[in-house]
Amino acid sequence: MQRTGFGGVRRQMDKNREGFILSKVMSLHDAVAKYVEDGDVLATGGFTTNRKPYAAVAEVLRQGKKDFIVYAGPGGGEVDMLIGEGRVAAYINCYTANSGYTNVSRRFRAAIEQGKLTYEDYSQDVLMLMLHASSLGLPFLPVRLMQGSGLMKYWGISEEKRKSMPKMEDLKCVEIENPLVPGQKVVAVPVPKIDTALIHVQQASPDGTCIICGDEFHDIDIAVAARKTIVTCEEIVSNEYIRRDPTKTRIFGECVQAVVKAPYGAWPSQCYAYYDDDDSALKEYDKASKYQDKADAIAQLAKAAAKAAKSFENAPADEKLKLAAEAAEKAAKAAADGTLIPETFEDYLNKWIYGCKDQAELLDKIGGSRLMRLKNEPHLGYSTTH
């Protein structure tokens, strides 16, 4: 072997490693089967409609995994789907919306309004600092935030209930005196112990090294903090290639357990430098997620018709109310006799998640021209044709 200095030897070693020893590349099915367990503290990367790990969440749903304590940072459709499917034992919320499409995520909202979701509210600042503190390995986190607000006053999960949940800290927060600055009141909050992180990145190499383009959000924090990290990526590049410019790599491969190639793995959310959010899918989800399932759609439409009829009754001269009452009655009737039931959350999932065995089937279903329309303009970082 001709020695060309350390770099040459290293390249040779990489070649061996990739092929035989250190490749973490596996199918999405295997990654989720192996590294996502029922009851995990599960953290998802991304920000509302940006770089959310939809492909990984879809596989979690398909495999029936459940009972998670979920941290999503600013959450979007990914956490809304987990909630709607009843997979969430507790949701630690700071903000949940497909902003610009759905002002408040609908299954999240319905679950809380029906008293069915165990949840906790923090401010976004505090939640993101908690995830960062987790990546730093801190024992607890002192902040000067949330003071005087309902975020301290109201607890979604009582101390008693927390004590019955082994993976939940005993307290939501507690006001203490800063031991180093007498008289200064600060708020101590817990640091989550994350079992599994799901993140979607632009490029990863077989050894787990990741390149994230654009805003990193809390993805690096949860990848470092989690015991198990599954990375889905647009492209897999060689271990050698990814090291060509270490200013671009963002996650050390040793923090990663599984690398999965999942092109458009953040669809229908955005992925910087690759694609924009899918307008039509997010609008479809917005409408469909109003109704949990067919029975819920029939019940809600009947309720809406009764309400519209009552408004018209109170103002019989109002032509607009008359038309609204008629339309509502028609919709309720069509739903009740089964001639026209609007698409529901259950239908959406059957179509886009359970109806696709993997990412390849999903891409075929979305279709080539639609995916091309989402492609980003390189000079803008988003699409002007979506």
Added chain:
Amino acid sequence: MSDYTKYTKQEMQAYAIAKNIKENQIVIVGTGLPLIGASLAKRAICPSCHPIVESGLMDCDPVEVPRSVGDNRFMAHCAVQWPNIRFVGFEANEWLHDEDRLVAFIGGAQIDPYGNVNSTCIFGKGDYLKPTTRFTGSGGANGIATYCNTIIMMQHQKRRFIDKVDYITSCGWMDGPGGRERAGLPGNRGPQMVVTDLGIMKFDEVTKRMYLAYYYPFSTPEMVQENTGFEIDVSRAELMEGPDPEIIRLIREEIDPGQAFIKVPKN
């Protein structure tokens, strides 16, 4: 041809926002009207301002209107792309350094006379655990209201302007003078004004209670009182003039041509 001499309530609100941004201010914006207002300020009224967003994008100047604070449309041509925690640290350090450069826009569903804002849930017949109406939750608003001077954006309705909000998501002046200090919050920060579709409210320097400072050409102090669920002092109210046609042209043709946030009536 569009008639720029006529304008909508929302356009007036966007103009009111832009007029209240000062030279060199660092402006925390979200999406919606505050973004339109800040874009208008940056282009026409106060070009030295620096819009930033809570996801960590600094000095944004989007070409196309972003739909959310995480939207890549905010990324295009911004100065620095920080993760959110840097934004949080920056906000706190501005206060620690006694800098008075930040101003932030926040919104909500309910507000009380001291500018405490609820964007978490309406209890209705239930409570926090099972509310009648649930919203997103705090997002960045609680931190912003802790460390920054704020301008609150609301729709002016009786059910929104109430004596006591169900849940304080973002702290205002709490229960009046000294309230913020007692709660452990910076006393030299707090809500500066409330911009609605009917006027601009400010807070009395002594009592910290909301009063009407300006009404618009299409509103009156009486309309403001009628649509406010608590006693509001309207004795100091002045008329704020409407925008020039050029301002309206800018909003419609350059800032929000797709009418993402400001709808233009057909006639």
